[in-house]
Amino acid sequence: EAGVVQSPRYKIIEKKQPVAFWCNPISGHNTLYWYLQNLGQGPELLIRYENEEAVDDSQLPKDRFSAERLKGVDSTLKIQPAELGDSAVYLCASSRGGPITDTQYFGPGTRLTVL
């Protein structure tokens, strides 16, 4: 079974430029998460989707960040415009979802560097 796929793996941009990250969850997983991981820190949740609905986006900085999961499968996270402080690893995770809490599987992440 294929794991969570993320692309690109690395991205270098100049500040004020837009950037987008893509995630394809494990097949059949209804719940999708985007996490932000700063250097030397653990991941922190940005947004959680149940199918195509964003059910927890309280930690997403909505002035510059947006996300979508239009058909309830793959998802895109966008930053516009990027700032120096956005340099970090952006992790996507997925789980089966439903009423019982289940295991979250992480992708390899996209490492963003903003110059």
Place this chain on the structure above:
Amino acid sequence: GQQLNQSPQSMFIQEGEDVSMNCTSSSIFNTWLWYKQDPGEGPVLLIALYKAGELTSNGRLTAQFGITRKDSFLNISASIPSDVGIYFCAGQLGGANSKLTFGKGITLSVRP
């Protein structure tokens, strides 16, 4: 945002030694998890604990869910070089709130 407490930031051990890491929180969780992250990769689940007091093993790894539901420990026995990596604890309330709250991680180095 809230993070769990893990210390020290780094640990250095000799191959073959046992090592123990603990994780504490000011609030309770209903599920405790331990993840390992290798460079350039996402975290991989090692052990999940679902019940206060639960002791669970996975090969050379043993973890316990603290009775107060505010702490957990992970023990690695007979360490080997491939145990090198960053170990994160994570807490989860569960049910409608499946968000994981992570610690800052402990970087483990194993000297051959």
